[in-house]
Amino acid sequence: MATNLIDDELEMDSDATTRSQEYRWTLNFGPQHPATHTTLRLVLELDGERIVQATPYIGYLHSGFEKLGEHLNFNQYVTIVDRKNYVSPPYNEIAWHGAVEKLLGIELTPRCRYIRTIIGELSRISDHLLCTGASALDLGGFTAFLFAFNQRELIYDVYEEMSGYRFHPGYTRVGGVLYDFNDRVLDRIRRVLETIPKALQDMQKLLLRNKIFVDRMRGVGVLSREDAIRFCATGPIARASGVTYDLRKDEPYLAYPELDFDVPYCVEGDCYARFQVRLEEMWQSLSMIKQAMDKLPGGPVNVPIADKYPLPDKGTTYNSMEGLIQHFELIMPNRGVEGPANEIYSAVESPNGELGYYLVTSGSQTAWRTRTRPPSFIHFQMFPHLIRSHTISDVVAVLGSLNIIAAELDR
Amino acid sequence: MSDPRASKLTPSLAQIEAANHLVEVLGEPAVSTATFRDNVRVYVNRERLILALDALRQSGFDLVELGCTDYLKYPATTGTGCRFEVHYALLNRNSTARLVVKVGVNDPDPTLPTTTTLWLGADWMEREVFDMYGIRFDGHPDLRRILMPEEFSAHPLRKDYPLRGRGERHNFPVLKRDQS
Numbered sequence: 309m310a311t312n313l314i315d316d317e318l319e320m321d322s323d324a325t326t327r328s329q330e331y332r333w334t335l336n337f338g339p340q341h342p343a344t345h346t347t348l349r350l351v352l353e354l355d356g357e358r359i360v361q362a363t364p365y366i367g368y369l370h371s372g373f374e375k376l377g378e379h380l381n382f383n384q385y386v387t388i389v390d391r392k393n394y395v396s397p398p399y400n401e402i403a404w405h406g407a408v409e410k411l412l413g414i415e416l417t418p419r420c421r422y423i424r425t426i427i428g429e430l431s432r433i434s435d436h437l438l439c440t441g442a443s444a445l446d447l448g449g450f451t452a453f454l455f456a457f458n459q460r461e462l463i464y465d466v467y468e469e470m471s472g473y474r475f476h477p478g479y480t481r482v483g484g485v486l487y488d489f490n491d492r493v494l495d496r497i498r499r500v501l502e503t504i505p506k507a508l509q510d511m512q513k514l515l516l517r518n519k520i521f522v523d524r525m526r527g528v529g530v531l532s533r534e535d536a537i538r539f540c541a542t543g544p545i546a547r548a549s550g551v552t553y554d555l556r557k558d559e560p561y562l563a564y565p566e567l568d569f570d571v572p573y574c575v576e577g578d579c580y581a582r583f584q585v586r587l588e589e590m591w592q593s594l595s596m597i598k599q600a601m602d603k604l605p606g607g608p609v610n611v612p613i614a615d616k617y618p619l620p621d622k623g624t625t626y627n628s629m630e631g632l633i634q635h636f637e638l639i640m641p642n643r644g645v646e647g648p649a650n651e652i653y654s655a656v657e658s659p660n661g662e663l664g665y666y667l668v669t670s671g672s673q674t675a676w677r678t679r680t681r682p683p684s685f686i687h688f689q690m691f692p693h694l695i696r697s698h699t700i701s702d703v704v705a706v707l708g709s710l711n712i713i714a715a716e717l718d719r
Numbered sequence: 720m721s722d723p724r725a726s727k728l729t730p731s732l733a734q735i736e737a738a739n740h741l742v743e744v745l746g747e748p749a750v751s752t753a754t755f756r757d758n759v760r761v762y763v764n765r766e767r768l769i770l771a772l773d774a775l776r777q778s779g780f781d782l783v784e785l786g787c788t789d790y791l792k793y794p795a796t797t798g799t800g801c802r803f804e805v806h807y808a809l810l811n812r813n814s815t816a817r818l819v820v821k822v823g824v825n826d827p828d829p830t831l832p833t834t835t836t837l838w839l840g841a842d843w844m845e846r847e848v849f850d851m852y853g854i855r856f857d858g859h860p861d862l863r864r865i866l867m868p869e870e871f872s873a874h875p876l877r878k879d880y881p882l883r884g885r886g887e888r889h890n891f892p893v894l895k896r897d898q899s
Contacts, residue, residue, distance in 0.1 A: 367866040372882075374851075375875060381884055410756055455809065537781050537812075540840025551812070558815045629808050649795035653784065653819055654806045666786050666806060670794050679786035682810075689843040718866055 315693055328580035332360060335700070343446050343704040346714030348688075350703070357699045366685075369718040377678030382408045382482050383619055383638075385678065390476035392682065393716040395438050396431035398467075399658040401480040404678075406561065407654035407665035412617050412647055414483045416562075418605040423489055425563040426497065426600045427470070427479065431595040433504065434463045434490030435542075435659035435711070436554050436586040436593075443583055444515055447524050459500070459507045466496045484610030494601070501598060508590055525580035529694040529706035532577055539690040543661025545710065548585045549577035554668075555657035566603065566643040567596050579709040582705075588591045616645050638673065646671055660684060662710055684716040728756040733816035737778065741818075744774045753798060760806075760819045765852045768822050769832050775809055776837055780818060784808035785834070787852045789801030791878040794883065803852055805831060823852060829895035832856040851876035 312694050338349040347368040353361040373392060382405070389404040390397040402424050409416065416424070438595040441456025464474045470493045471477035471486055479486050515521045531541065536549040546553065556564040572588035611632050613620045624631030637643045643698035649671040655664030661683030668677040687710050694706050730837045738752050745767050753760045763771045772782075780782060787805045790797045797804065801823025809818045833856040834841040845856045846865040853874040864871065865896055871887065873880055 367868070370866040372875065375882060415726075415758070509765070510759055533840075538839045540838060542783065547859040553812045558812075610867075651760075651788070652756055652758050653806070653817070655783070662783060664784055664808065665786075666784065666808065668788050676790075676793065677788040679784075679788070685843060685847075686840055689840065693839075718793075 313340045319396065331336075331355065332334055335701065339365075344707060344712075344714075345442060346712065346717075348712065348714050348717065350691075352699070352700065357701075359695050359698055359703070360694045362703075364688060364691055366688070366714070367718050369714045371719065373665065373719040374678055377675055379674065381638075381673040382617075382675070383677070386480060386510070387476065387478050388682075390478055390717060391715055392680065393435070393658065393660060393663075393684070393713045394476065396435035396659045397476050398427040398479060399435075399532075399656070399663065401478070402428050402562070403654075403656045403658060403663040403665060405480045405482060406656055407652060407667045408482055408675075410654045411650065411652045411667055411669060412482070414615060416483070416615060417608055417611060418563075419488075419607050419609045420611075421452060421563045422604050423485055423609060424480065425567070426597055427466075427477075428562070430463050430466060430497070430500065432593045432659040433500075433590050434460050436457040436590050437507075437658075439708070439711040440511065440515075440583055440586050443525075443579070443705070444521065446704040446708045447521055449515060449518070449521060452511045455507045455510050455514075459504050462496070462500045462503060466493060466500060468525055469493045469496050481610070481619055483615060487621075488609040489604075497597065500635060501594060501601075504590070504594060508587065508594075512587060516587075522580060524702070524705055525583060525709070526576075526578055527581045528698060528702050529709060530576070530578045531694060533575070535690070535693065539693070540686050541661070541690065542686070543657065543659070544585045544589060545582055545661060545687055547571065547573040547579035548574040553562070555655060555662060559655075560706050563600055564596075564604075567599050569596050579705050582709040608694070617647065633709050645673060646698065648671065651677075655681065658683060660713070660716070661687065680719060682716045682719060684711070684713045685719075688712050688717055730754050730757055730759045731814075731816060733811070733814035734818060737775070737780070737811065737814075737816050737818050740778065741771055741774060745771055750797065756817060758817070760798065760821055762821050762823070765824065765831060766823055768820075769834070769837075771820055772807060772809075772834055775818065775820070779811045779813050780809040780816075781812065782807060782834065782838040782841055783810045785841055785848065787848045787854060787876075789876065789878045790854060797823075801825045803829055803854060805848060805854065807812055807834065829854040831856055835859055850874070853877070 333354050335352045335354055337352055339347045349365040351363045352359050373388050376388055387403050392400050437456040437460050441453040445453035449708045467477045468474045471479045531549045533550040535544045536551050550600040557571050565711045569592045572585050611618050619638055620631040620634050625635040641678055649669055651668040653666050655662050664681035665674055666679035670676040741761055742750050742789055751762045785807050787803055789803055791802055803824045804821050807820040845859055848854050850864040850867050851861055851874055
């Protein structure tokens with residue numbers, strides 16, 4: 309069997325040879341398939357049940373988000389970035405407004421830095437819960453998936469209480485956030501902190517030493533450390549292959565330098581390692597949220613409106629002359645505030661990996677170019693490499709462990 | 720903007736050293752550098768691109784981001800004066816230094832050498848740049864459209880392409896069930 313596989317890899321280079329080999333057959337997987345979870349298509353070339361070559365076709369969900377970013381202003385575009393990685397929208401917002409604020413030279417207030425850190429880590433837990441839960445679901449572990457999804461509901465409750473929207477909070481603004489945290493939000497976050505450890509323990513008990521689950525995950529889709537770097541992998545996928553780089557630790561931003569946390573990593577680089585890294589990251593996130601809640605500073609949440617760029621809150625707009633003028637200047641399309649005409653690359657550690665924005669401005673309140681570095685897009689291109697010589701049943705294991713979000717993949 | 724707080728964000732020593740090292744390797748006239756906040760940009764010309772990226776790779780930098788910008792009718796001055804600028808955002812995981820290498824191309828012949836020989840991860844990112852801007856990458860193993868359909872004729876992220884399209888959506892070929 310082993311020699312056959314090597315022969316296959318040698319012959320794969322030539323299209324003509326592949327087509328002439330009649331025993332190979334082609335299977336179309338997707339674009340609508342329960343195990344892809346989202347809209348993407350794979351064409352698998354099979355030798356029996358072994359995959360000789362997988363070719364991904366993407367673009368089914370392409371909606372021109374980057375083009376829209378050139379026509380919406382900095383605050384409007386936050387509703388679009390929410391819809392990129394819709395599993396963890398707050399982190400997209402943090403990345404987007406982080407880039408805008410870096411370019412405009414705005415420094416956030418301490419309370420805002422902590423609030424963004426808390427919702428960012430909540431969204432990381434939410435993202436990892438879906439990814440680990442769906443990995444289990446695809447491999448037949450339905451119970452673990454339900455445990456995970458139940459907890460995600462509680463995180464949606466937090467989003468709802470803090471912003472009014474459950475799924476796409478659209479919570480950040482240039483220089484601050486939409487509303488300050490109130491007591492009810494803090495109560496809901498405490499409830500999440502109380503219930504998630506139990507769910508995580510349940511998931512770990514169900515899956516970590518489950519023979520069926522481990523057999524399907526261990527040694528499948530192995531990504532070596534060198535390949536992780538060559539394929540530009542980042543985030544939990546790179547950390548599962550031994551690339552111990554975490555922007556929260558190595559290029560700290562928001563409140564991360566003041567929090568105590570570890571960066572979990574594995575060296576095996578298989579699906580099981582990615583699963584373990586994500587589980588451990590959720591524990592670290594829980595600890596980070598606890599610390600941030602204890603340290604949550606008082607004071608204003610938004611930068612003062614003397615900064616010209618931030619949108620004043622409703623109270624300031626309706627009750628003060630300066631607030632009203634600033635609101636008018638920022639909202640009316642023929643007014644607008646002058647900003648720098650320059651460009652910047654700014655990245656954060658999103659749940660999926662490095663989420664970066666290459667932001668070019670031309671001096672107005674609308675970006676000239678909003679290039680997103682979408683981690684799903686960059687991770688999905690190594691799928692043919694990971695799946696080669698595995699069986700069809702491993703496709704869902706590898707797809708699940710890469711956590712491909714098609715809205716972010718196609719934008 | 721003379722915001723005193725903005726000056727807090729400055730490039731690290733490692734970034735400046737890396738940029739200076741690159742200038743030394745390539746020779747002074749071939750490159751120019753610009754800094755903004757904590758970003759260091761190095762502008763190279765098309766002929767020296769692979770040389771520059773390879774030199775950076777050997778000193779520990781790896782590609783994390785590749786993308787393009789169309790500066791058609793851009794109101795301010797750009798680094799190269801070309802219509803398109805492709806950026807390669809690199810990261811040194813040992814010194815946490817970041818460097819952005821930029822190269823300009825112009826419309827009649829928007830061609831660049833491929834970087835898939837250095838990093839496999841550049842594959843899809845170059846395909847996306849080709850899809851959205853029509854910039855061809857010489858030596859790319861599989862330069863096809865990636866997000867737009869194969870039969871699409873325009874390059875939608877170019878500035879002269881309208882936001883609402885040119886009617887492609889209404890004239891999209893539809894495959895009926897009895898024809899399939």
